[in-house]
Amino acid sequence: MKYAVKKLVQSAVILFFVSIVIFLAVRASGDPLQSLLDPRASDAQRAALSAKLGLDKPLIVQYGIFVFDALRGDLGNSHSSGRPVLEIIGEKLPGTVVLSIMALLIAILFTLLLGTLAAVKKNRAADRIVAVLSALGQSFPVFFVGIIAVQLLGVKLRIFPISGADTPLHYVLPGVLLGLCVSSSMALVLRNNLLAELESDHVKFARLRGLNERSVLFRHALRNSFSTVLSLSAFIFANLITGSIVIESVFAWPGIGELSYQAIMKRDFPLVQGIVLIFAILIVSLSLLTDILHAALDPRIRLGKEEMQ
Amino acid sequence: MKRTTNMKRVTKFPSVPVLVLSVLLVALSGLAGCGSKDTPVSAGEEAAKTLRVGVITVSDEPFDPALVNLDYVEQIQPLYDSLLNVDENGNYTPGLAEEWSLSEDRLTYTLKLREGVKFHDGSVLTSEDVKFTLEYYISDTSRQADAVLLKRFIASIDTPDAQTAVIHFTAPCTEFNYLLSEGSTGSGIIIPKAYFEKVGAEAFAQDPVGTGPFKLESFAAGDKIVYAANEDYWQGAPAYDKLILRQITDESTRIAELQAGNIDFAPIGAANASIFENSEDIVIETVDYSSSLAVFISGGYQDTGKATQNAGIRLALSAAIDRDALVDGIFEGQAKAAGAYGVFPFTPGYETERSVPAHDPEKAKALLAEANYPDAFEDPVVTLYDAPGRVYSTEVAQAIAGDWESVGIQVEIVSIDPITLGTEYTTNPANESFAGAAYLFDPPRKYSLHDAFGPFFPSNSYFGLIQGDDVLDKDVEALLSQNDAERATTVVEILDRIDASGVSIPLVYPSTNYAVSSKVKSWDSTVAAHYGNWFYHFELN
Numbered sequence: 001m002k003y004a005v006k007k008l009v010q011s012a013v014i015l016f017f018v019s020i021v022i023f024l025a026v027r028a029s030g031d032p033l034q035s036l037l038d039p040r041a042s043d044a045q046r047a048a049l050s051a052k053l054g055l056d057k058p059l060i061v062q063y064g065i066f067v068f069d070a071l072r073g074d075l076g077n078s079h080s081s082g083r084p085v086l087e088i089i090g091e092k093l094p095g096t097v098v099l100s101i102m103a104l105l106i107a108i109l110f111t112l113l114l115g116t117l118a119a120v121k122k123n124r125a126a127d128r129i130v131a132v133l134s135a136l137g138q139s140f141p142v143f144f145v146g147i148i149a150v151q152l153l154g155v156k157l158r159i160f161p162i163s164g165a166d167t168p169l170h171y172v173l174p175g176v177l178l179g180l181c182v183s184s185s186m187a188l189v190l191r192n193n194l195l196a197e198l199e200s201d202h203v204k205f206a207r208l209r210g211l212n213e214r215s216v217l218f219r220h221a222l223r224n225s226f227s228t229v230l231s232l233s234a235f236i237f238a239n240l241i242t243g244s245i246v247i248e249s250v251f252a253w254p255g256i257g258e259l260s261y262q263a264i265m266k267r268d269f270p271l272v273q274g275i276v277l278i279f280a281i282l283i284v285s286l287s288l289l290t291d292i293l294h295a296a297l298d299p300r301i302r303l304g305k306e307e308m309q
Numbered sequence: 310m311k312r313t314t315n316m317k318r319v320t321k322f323p324s325v326p327v328l329v330l331s332v333l334l335v336a337l338s339g340l341a342g343c344g345s346k347d348t349p350v351s352a353g354e355e356a357a358k359t360l361r362v363g364v365i366t367v368s369d370e371p372f373d374p375a376l377v378n379l380d381y382v383e384q385i386q387p388l389y390d391s392l393l394n395v396d397e398n399g400n401y402t403p404g405l406a407e408e409w410s411l412s413e414d415r416l417t418y419t420l421k422l423r424e425g426v427k428f429h430d431g432s433v434l435t436s437e438d439v440k441f442t443l444e445y446y447i448s449d450t451s452r453q454a455d456a457v458l459l460k461r462f463i464a465s466i467d468t469p470d471a472q473t474a475v476i477h478f479t480a481p482c483t484e485f486n487y488l489l490s491e492g493s494t495g496s497g498i499i500i501p502k503a504y505f506e507k508v509g510a511e512a513f514a515q516d517p518v519g520t521g522p523f524k525l526e527s528f529a530a531g532d533k534i535v536y537a538a539n540e541d542y543w544q545g546a547p548a549y550d551k552l553i554l555r556q557i558t559d560e561s562t563r564i565a566e567l568q569a570g571n572i573d574f575a576p577i578g579a580a581n582a583s584i585f586e587n588s589e590d591i592v593i594e595t596v597d598y599s600s601s602l603a604v605f606i607s608g609g610y611q612d613t614g615k616a617t618q619n620a621g622i623r624l625a626l627s628a629a630i631d632r633d634a635l636v637d638g639i640f641e642g643q644a645k646a647a648g649a650y651g652v653f654p655f656t657p658g659y660e661t662e663r664s665v666p667a668h669d670p671e672k673a674k675a676l677l678a679e680a681n682y683p684d685a686f687e688d689p690v691v692t693l694y695d696a697p698g699r700v701y702s703t704e705v706a707q708a709i710a711g712d713w714e715s716v717g718i719q720v721e722i723v724s725i726d727p728i729t730l731g732t733e734y735t736t737n738p739a740n741e742s743f744a745g746a747a748y749l750f751d752p753p754r755k756y757s758l759h760d761a762f763g764p765f766f767p768s769n770s771y772f773g774l775i776q777g778d779d780v781l782d783k784d785v786e787a788l789l790s791q792n793d794a795e796r797a798t799t800v801v802e803i804l805d806r807i808d809a810s811g812v813s814i815p816l817v818y819p820s821t822n823y824a825v826s827s828k829v830k831s832w833d834s835t836v837a838a839h840y841g842n843w844f845y846h847f848e849l850n
Binding site for chain 1: 366368369370371376378379449450451452454455456457458460494511514515529530531532533555556557558559561562565566568569571726727728729731732735760763
């Protein structure tokens, strides 16, 4: 409990700093009136719009309004469309989250398959094939693989839709592609962890107890090594959401990545602030959850090393 | 011992992953197989009488002509009409107004509205709507791009009867044919007074009502806009039922969607046009003079110690550029070398046949030597800002930098995003870091002559590439009150002064390529097609 409260306080402090950084960063990036008004706009037009958007107030006041409103669940209205930021994010986030979950599940599945296969067949053909596949997955840019997949499966074979997010089938190509790309790095992590586990004392002890190899692998070695991969998954999931812009561009996926890009290009302060804040809350929450789960699974973390000794 | 253990693992393990993998593949293939027949698009969009257009961006913009960003006016155009239309020669033709006239003293502009034009809500267009709309455009809440000009000249608007609107000017003005036309920045679009006042600005922006050939059916920013045909349109219902603009930003994806038959029409860059050379279903059609691409020199009048401060150096920059190579190499022939910035074949003054600056490296070298380049300059490096707003801008920047380097000019290319560049070039006088820099400028062709020359003169501009030139200032101002014959003469004078200053280096008039599927029976690719509501003119097979 004490551990959870400590982590909760840390998370709140992080979010506070994120709010300051993003507030200042967007204001340093350029003038939003540039994208809202024609360059020939009069001074009166600029002043009127500036006042309407609250940009004429001192920075500290603007920040106070931002934080006060955010604490009440109001992230303001988009400068360009005038619509509430939460409503806009609410339209885009679910699609990206579902896509990311699908990608993560595929990534975990392939990680388990390939990582375990490589570990149990260490230095044999299967291990080398997995190593080559992982290297290819990490070195080929995702947009390049995406374009090839679109041409092959969308244009030539016409199995999958190419772009958009209208039907469940639209999730397959981008989801699988993202998942495979992520699993290429996770599989090697799992392989190495698993190899270390298989050499550890408790696994040796399990074998000495006469457990069969399948039990040793799945109940002891894989369970322990996978916890590291699982803790990585939270960050990978967050990265999938925040870094989805490339895949969203290739598949014309109307998600949060594309929204972020447009918001930044237009210097839409409330929208950029809102997106970053939501992302930050998401990442901090995932991190918090992972820490707490990790602590629950591993007493060394919960109790501290000293107490264990 | 260890080896034995490993061997044991090997023999027992493989069955589980293989099983799971098989299940996954079967599941995915099942998913794929189930929907493969009508996979590419949803059923509603597959209607034969639907025009599906791939566009770069479907922006989250209000559907209010007073608030929409100028870059996305095309999104709202299908819903509206303007008072005047424009034909392929740039002549003004009847739109919502059947007749229009300017008094001899150029102080009163009278519009006679077409009878029986209805808004989407069934209300009838009247002169009160015209008065209300124009007054809305000049209000403090408006972001309309031409609000400054409208506000400057509109003294009052009378509505003697339901079909007549009389605009009284504060000073003689001839610019209102342009300002009230579909070729403007949207300032000719008329919205319904009663509906707007009833629902309020916020609701109107999301649930708009116009007189146009299409009604808004649905809108998803970053995804698509669906418009339904307006069966009661005053020019007759559109020749198809639905118009869908889909955001497909990545060009390779747009090409794939065209190849798969999922969209019918899309802009395609010159470099990819050859992909469709042997296609039976897709043809590439080109619309010339889409924009006017030039290099501008910022703050040439400032004392910065930079080489570009010297007019001779600026003229050398122009002489060093091989425009024909740009046309052939970067634009694959789909552009025209330009001798002037901002004037087009249908604008007064263009027919003066201003020659395209010759590619003359020797002249460039001589000009450099005459200016004692680089020794005479504190900062001889020419900074060229590349704001990749267009697909070709980076390639163009690299090509002209190569031309400049080949005659001995030191060049530094700086990548910058368009908004930051906008902030830089609207700072007047230019920031120290930006003064003397060169940057690519490429506005679309629908600006008026007065707008086109806006970047050069100081009195009403944040750009001010040229300052302290009273004659130029007076000439550009005069365009607002001159007729076309007078304008042709003035334009020549203005272009002469701009040429002599060297702050504008005209490059090319880029064309726009469109990939058109066999589903499209006809469309209007003339100059007029790019004005206003061009999707109305499509016919489908």
